[in-house]
Amino acid sequence: MPAPSSTPDAQAKRARRKESRPGELLAAALDLFVEKGFAATRVEEVAQRAGVSKGTLFLYFSSKEELFKAVVRQSLSGRFQEWSDEVDRCTGSSADLLRYGMTSWWERVGNTNASGITKLMLCEAHNFPEMAAFYQAEVAEPYHLLVRRILQRGLDSGEFADTDIDLATYSVTAPLIFLAMWKHSPSTHPCTTEAFDPEKYIAAQVHIILNGLRARAPADPRPP
Amino acid sequence: MPAPSSTPDAQAKRARRKESRPGELLAAALDLFVEKGFAATRVEEVAQRAGVSKGTLFLYFSSKEELFKAVVRQSLSGRFQEWSDEVDRCTGSSADLLRYGMTSWWERVGNTNASGITKLMLCEAHNFPEMAAFYQAEVAEPYHLLVRRILQRGLDSGEFADTDIDLATYSVTAPLIFLAMWKHSPSTHPCTTEAFDPEKYIAAQVHIILNGLRARAPADPRPP
Amino acid sequence: MPAPSSTPDAQAKRARRKESRPGELLAAALDLFVEKGFAATRVEEVAQRAGVSKGTLFLYFSSKEELFKAVVRQSLSGRFQEWSDEVDRCTGSSADLLRYGMTSWWERVGNTNASGITKLMLCEAHNFPEMAAFYQAEVAEPYHLLVRRILQRGLDSGEFADTDIDLATYSVTAPLIFLAMWKHSPSTHPCTTEAFDPEKYIAAQVHIILNGLRARAPADPRPP
Amino acid sequence: MPAPSSTPDAQAKRARRKESRPGELLAAALDLFVEKGFAATRVEEVAQRAGVSKGTLFLYFSSKEELFKAVVRQSLSGRFQEWSDEVDRCTGSSADLLRYGMTSWWERVGNTNASGITKLMLCEAHNFPEMAAFYQAEVAEPYHLLVRRILQRGLDSGEFADTDIDLATYSVTAPLIFLAMWKHSPSTHPCTTEAFDPEKYIAAQVHIILNGLRARAPADPRPP
DNA sequence: CATGAATGAGGCTTCATTCAT
DNA sequence: CATGAATGAAGCCTCATTCAT
Numbered sequence: 001m002p003a004p005s006s007t008p009d010a011q012a013k014r015a016r017r018k019e020s021r022p023g024e025l026l027a028a029a030l031d032l033f034v035e036k037g038f039a040a041t042r043v044e045e046v047a048q049r050a051g052v053s054k055g056t057l058f059l060y061f062s063s064k065e066e067l068f069k070a071v072v073r074q075s076l077s078g079r080f081q082e083w084s085d086e087v088d089r090c091t092g093s094s095a096d097l098l099r100y101g102m103t104s105w106w107e108r109v110g111n112t113n114a115s116g117i118t119k120l121m122l123c124e125a126h127n128f129p130e131m132a133a134f135y136q137a138e139v140a141e142p143y144h145l146l147v148r149r150i151l152q153r154g155l156d157s158g159e160f161a162d163t164d165i166d167l168a169t170y171s172v173t174a175p176l177i178f179l180a181m182w183k184h185s186p187s188t189h190p191c192t193t194e195a196f197d198p199e200k201y202i203a204a205q206v207h208i209i210l211n212g213l214r215a216r217a218p219a220d221p222r223p224p
Numbered sequence: 225m226p227a228p229s230s231t232p233d234a235q236a237k238r239a240r241r242k243e244s245r246p247g248e249l250l251a252a253a254l255d256l257f258v259e260k261g262f263a264a265t266r267v268e269e270v271a272q273r274a275g276v277s278k279g280t281l282f283l284y285f286s287s288k289e290e291l292f293k294a295v296v297r298q299s300l301s302g303r304f305q306e307w308s309d310e311v312d313r314c315t316g317s318s319a320d321l322l323r324y325g326m327t328s329w330w331e332r333v334g335n336t337n338a339s340g341i342t343k344l345m346l347c348e349a350h351n352f353p354e355m356a357a358f359y360q361a362e363v364a365e366p367y368h369l370l371v372r373r374i375l376q377r378g379l380d381s382g383e384f385a386d387t388d389i390d391l392a393t394y395s396v397t398a399p400l401i402f403l404a405m406w407k408h409s410p411s412t413h414p415c416t417t418e419a420f421d422p423e424k425y426i427a428a429q430v431h432i433i434l435n436g437l438r439a440r441a442p443a444d445p446r447p448p
Numbered sequence: 449m450p451a452p453s454s455t456p457d458a459q460a461k462r463a464r465r466k467e468s469r470p471g472e473l474l475a476a477a478l479d480l481f482v483e484k485g486f487a488a489t490r491v492e493e494v495a496q497r498a499g500v501s502k503g504t505l506f507l508y509f510s511s512k513e514e515l516f517k518a519v520v521r522q523s524l525s526g527r528f529q530e531w532s533d534e535v536d537r538c539t540g541s542s543a544d545l546l547r548y549g550m551t552s553w554w555e556r557v558g559n560t561n562a563s564g565i566t567k568l569m570l571c572e573a574h575n576f577p578e579m580a581a582f583y584q585a586e587v588a589e590p591y592h593l594l595v596r597r598i599l600q601r602g603l604d605s606g607e608f609a610d611t612d613i614d615l616a617t618y619s620v621t622a623p624l625i626f627l628a629m630w631k632h633s634p635s636t637h638p639c640t641t642e643a644f645d646p647e648k649y650i651a652a653q654v655h656i657i658l659n660g661l662r663a664r665a666p667a668d669p670r671p672p
Numbered sequence: 673m674p675a676p677s678s679t680p681d682a683q684a685k686r687a688r689r690k691e692s693r694p695g696e697l698l699a700a701a702l703d704l705f706v707e708k709g710f711a712a713t714r715v716e717e718v719a720q721r722a723g724v725s726k727g728t729l730f731l732y733f734s735s736k737e738e739l740f741k742a743v744v745r746q747s748l749s750g751r752f753q754e755w756s757d758e759v760d761r762c763t764g765s766s767a768d769l770l771r772y773g774m775t776s777w778w779e780r781v782g783n784t785n786a787s788g789i790t791k792l793m794l795c796e797a798h799n800f801p802e803m804a805a806f807y808q809a810e811v812a813e814p815y816h817l818l819v820r821r822i823l824q825r826g827l828d829s830g831e832f833a834d835t836d837i838d839l840a841t842y843s844v845t846a847p848l849i850f851l852a853m854w855k856h857s858p859s860t861h862p863c864t865t866e867a868f869d870p871e872k873y874i875a876a877q878v879h880i881i882l883n884g885l886r887a888r889a890p891a892d893p894r895p896p
Numbered sequence: 897c898a899t900g901a902a903t904g905a906g907g908c909t910t911c912a913t914t915c916a917t
Numbered sequence: 918c919a920t921g922a923a924t925g926a927a928g929c930c931t932c933a934t935t936c937a938t
Contacts, residue, residue: 021901039263040351042928053903058930122409123347127264132410166419174425178402185346186356195390201398208432266911277920279914288912487711488799491933501899503935512933570857571795575712580858614867622873626850633794634804643838649846656880693922714907725924730909 022060022070024050030071034116034184038068038124038131069134075114077138080146087149094154095213098172099206101150105176106202115180122177147172151213160213168213175205246284246294248274254295258340258408262292262348262355293358299338301362304370311373318378319437322396323430325374329400330426339404346401371396375437384437392437399429470508470518472498478519482564482632486516486572486579517582523562525586528594535597542602543661546620547654549598553624554650563628570625595620599661608661616661623653694732694742696722702743706788706856710740710796710803741806747786749810752818759821766826767885770844771878773822777848778874787852794849819844823885832885840885847877 028049032041043064047057061067090097109115121139125132147169154160179198252273256265267288271281285291314321333339345363349356371393378384384392403422476497480489491512495505509515538545557563569587573580595617602608608616627646700721704713715736719729733739762769781787793811797804819841826832851870 036351037348040348043930044928052901054929055904055931056902059901062930064929119347122405123261123343124264125410127260164419170420170425174402174406175398177405178398181346181401181405182398186349195388196394201394204436267913268911278912279920279922280918282913283918484799485795488796490931502933503899503901504897506934507897567795570853571791572709572712573858575708612867618868618873622847622850622854625853626846629794629849629853630846634797643836644842649842660876715909716907724922726908727910727925728923731922734909736908 021050021052021056025052025057025060025067026071026074029067030075030113030116033068033071033120034113037120038064039127043067065128065131068131072117072135072138075117076109077142079108080139080142084142084146084149087146087153094150094157094159095210097153098150098210099203101147102172102176102202102206103199106179106198110176110179110183110198116184118177118180119184122181144169154213163213168209171205171209171212175202245274245276245280249276249281249284249291250295250298253291254299254337254340257292257295257344258337262288262344263351267291289352289355292355296341296359296362299341300333301366303332304363304366308366308370308373311370311377318374318381318383319434321377322374322434323427325371326396326400326426326430327423330403330422334400334403334407334422340408342401342404343408346405368393378437387437392433395433395436399426469498469500469504473500473505473508473515474519474522477515478523478561478564481516481519481568482561486512486568487575491515513576513579516579520565520583520586523565524557525590527556528587528590532590532594532597535594535601542598542605542607543658545601546598546658547651549595550620550624550650550654551647554627554646558624558627558631558646564632566625566628567632570629592617602661611661616657619653619657619660623650693722693724693728697724697729697732697739698743698746701739702747702785702788705740705743705792706785709792710736711799715739737800737803740803744789744807744810747789748781749814751780752811752814756814756818756821759818759825766822766829766831767882769825770822770882771875773819774844774848774874774878775871778851778870782848782851782855782870788856790849790852791856794853816841826885835885840881843877843881843884847874 025046029041029046032046032049035041043057044054046067047054050057057067061070087097087101090100109118118139121132121135125135148165151160151163151165151168151172155162155165179201182196182198249270253265253270256270256273259265267281268278270291271278274281281291285294311321311325314324316324333342342363345356345359349359372389375384375387375389375392375396379386379389403425406420406422473494477489477494480494480497483489491505492502494515495502498505505515509518535545535549538548557566566587569580569583573583596613599608599611599613599616599620603610603613627649630644630646697718701713701718704718704721707713715729716726718739719726722729729739733742759769759773762772781790790811793804793807797807820837823832823835823837823840823844827834827837851873854868854870
């Protein structure tokens with residue numbers, strides 16, 4: 001028969017913030033999941049960082065996995081509609097669209113904790129099949145469709161050469177994956193140096209990809 | 225066909241195996257660490273896969289972390305001497321040396337479980353600071369020195385333009401990191417397609433890097 | 449057909465319900481305690497089924513145990529006065545009185561959720577000593593006194609043979625306990641068949657008991 | 673990184689009793705399940721009573737439910753073969769066989785903790801559907817088949833009147849259920865008195881059942 | 897009065913590590 | 918050397934009870 005501590009500071013903590021609780025918990029969870037991974041993050045830590053107790057977290061999210069899914073929804077899957085609309089509205093060249101897409105990915109995802117979720121799934125998907133399936137359906141799939149739409153748009157307009165669209169999708173994805181890893185990996189790799197500039201990296205990769213898309217044979221790199 | 229009584233055979237096997245126990249444990253550990261990550265791998269599983277009991281594992285490795293370090297030594301750090309010697313012995317152009325380095329990284333590391341260790345450190349280093357420090361000292365640092373030596377060689381010979389060597393190191397490292405992640409991540413990302421060919425990817429990246437190293441200003445991708 | 453605005457209606461309902469809240473809570477609690485047992489029933493469920501919030505339940509009952517006691521009072525202990533009065537008013541034979549008592553036990557208790565309370569105490573009393581003591585004092589004791597009064601009445605009038613009254617009490621109680629268990633146990637035991645008729649069972653047991661009470665030696669079942 | 677306490681008494685506890693551990697755990701579990709029920713028994717308590725730690729229990733039984741199933745197997749289901757064989761070997765009258773069956777049920781089950789399992793399932797089956805199904809298949813079903821075999825034997829030989837066999841099964845089962853409850857219920861009900869003698873009770877019930885089986889119409893108890 | 901957000905003790909289960917044999 | 922039984926800290930989740938609004 002537990003009796004909640006009635007210490008005065010407990011009372012202070014009790015300020016009702018029902019509306020903002022889920023958001024605070026999601027923010028705390030995102031930070032910790034990105035920092036430590038899914039398995040290594042303890043729900044109690046998430047609760048603490050959000051300023052509530054362990055039990056409170058479970059009022060809002062029925063399990064650790066559901067908490068994670070909610071984080072994914074907020075950080076990534078819930079935003080595809082908006083991104084898709086942007087593509088629809090675009091009236092410029094497909095090259096510009098691709099460049100815009102990749103640079104704004106960096107600004108809105110890569111350079112935020114949201115890309116930490118991508119890293120996390122790359123790292124832990126194998127150990128949590130249900131979460132992996134969820135991520136595949138809610139994030140990976142929509143992402144690929146979006147990239148393909150952009151590429152197909154260029155192909156349809158004749159702006160891009162008739163390339164293997166799957167291959168091109170990889171060319172786009174590879175640097176993003178690298179950046180997601182680079183941003184959220186500890187100093188193990190040479191991140192100490194200030195030399196690396198992700199924005200320049202993105203720009204260079206865009207340049208390279210566009211070169212490939214305009215030429216016929218991007219796959220034969222060996223000069224005679 | 226004679227049916228040898230399994231007893232002497234088993235004894236022979238046991239005697240033989242005494243010598244190879246550590247190797248078998250390391251092989252099992254490498255596989256499992258790569259498959260499931262460090263934290264998610266249970267030592268008992270490692271022992272089982274190596275055909276010994278849990279206690280035996282601790283005779284050879286004083287803790288799970290030490291086991292990991294031994295795996296890292298065998299898979300990566302122990303091989304830098306040899307790789308360094310190869311660089312020393314090289315008499316060709318620095319461009320060829322860089323190409324050789326990256327393609328043989330793929331053959332000897334990237335395309336094997338050894339690159340799983342790289343992925344694993346990128347994923348879990350934060351949760352195991354001691355292991356991270358070990359990896360930094362034994363793998364990341366030697367790796368960077370090796371890459372820099374190759375780049376410096378080209379700079380010294382006048383073959384490469386006078387580039388920021390840190391930046392160039394990133395250009396080399398980025399695709400390797402991507403490949404390590406790509407190889408060891410589940411189908412979450414677009415690995416379902418057969419389109420992607422890592423060897424071509426390496427070749428293309430080498431080509432791009434060399435273009436950058438020969439030109440003066442690799443960082444300004446926007447053509448006028 | 450008029451469509452009454454639900455607001456005044458709801459208000460009326462609320463006003464009306466203020467009076468009946470405890471009753472609705474007790475009804476919900478009885479159902480759930482019987483269905484799932486005391487420990488396995490969550491107070492929130494009780495509140496929900498009564499259409500109020502968890503906090504409201506605690507306005508009426510200071511703890512889960514008090515809620516249970518109130519259920520017991522309403523379902524069982526509060527009714528002994530009436531039953532006792534019936535015995536007082538009875539002018540027929542003691543055999544008829546015993547038969548009447550047992551058959552109306554089935555009608556008023558056994559065949560209702562009230563017998564679920566009996567089952568529940570048999571099952572969980574050990575884990576809740578205070579509740580057990582309460583039940584003992586408020587239900588078990590009055591029950592036994594009532595049965596004894598009936599038996600004593602028959603002895604005093606010479607209608608029943610001079611039997612061990614404790615033993616006879618068991619003969620009366622045993623079938624009632626069986627029926628309480630039978631009614632509230634899941635299909636684990638042979639309840640699938642429609643064969644069993646509790647009323648006939650009661651009638652048969654009454655018959656047997658009366659046979660025993662009229663003869664001298666009800667305890668020696670072995671015929672010569 | 674837990675380090676087991678190396679206190680001297682811990683060493684004493686470490687006496688290897690691998691062979692007897694499961695039995696000790698099963699005995700402790702049986703006692704506690706019977707005493708407190710399944711849900712209210714904590715695995716740590718079981719372990720403690722068996723003289724081991726919480727973790728050790730899980731070396732032998734993969735979950736609390738599996739522990740329970742093992743208890744059921746040892747206490748009840750594993751013994752039906754033997755009982756069935758006894759019925760096969762019986763050469764006497766079916767009346768004697770029925771009497772023997774019921775009295776030896778008391779000696780071997782009813783009067784031991786094994787009947788506590790029966791009580792427990794009657795009480796908690798609803799809350800643990802999987803366990804209920806297991807018990808139904810492994811205990812309740814075999815029990816009924818055995819009772820029916822005995823009754824059918826009497827019918828086939830002409831010794832028993834042609835009665836509804838389902839109904840007769842209830843007549844046999846009811847007193848056993850009562851006794852199981854009576855034995856394992858706390859002093860809530862009149863068990864304080866020494867008056868009740870389960871063996872006499874069984875004998876009396878056997879007598880009554882046999883009377884019913886020999887007569888044509890056991891179901892009409894009301895004399896004219 | 898009524899609400900329902902918040903609490904935190906407690907239960908089941910996992911797993912790295914130890915050590916008697 | 919090798920074994921594997923034993924340990925116990927730690928993690929996820931539940932739920933009776935409280936209390937600010």
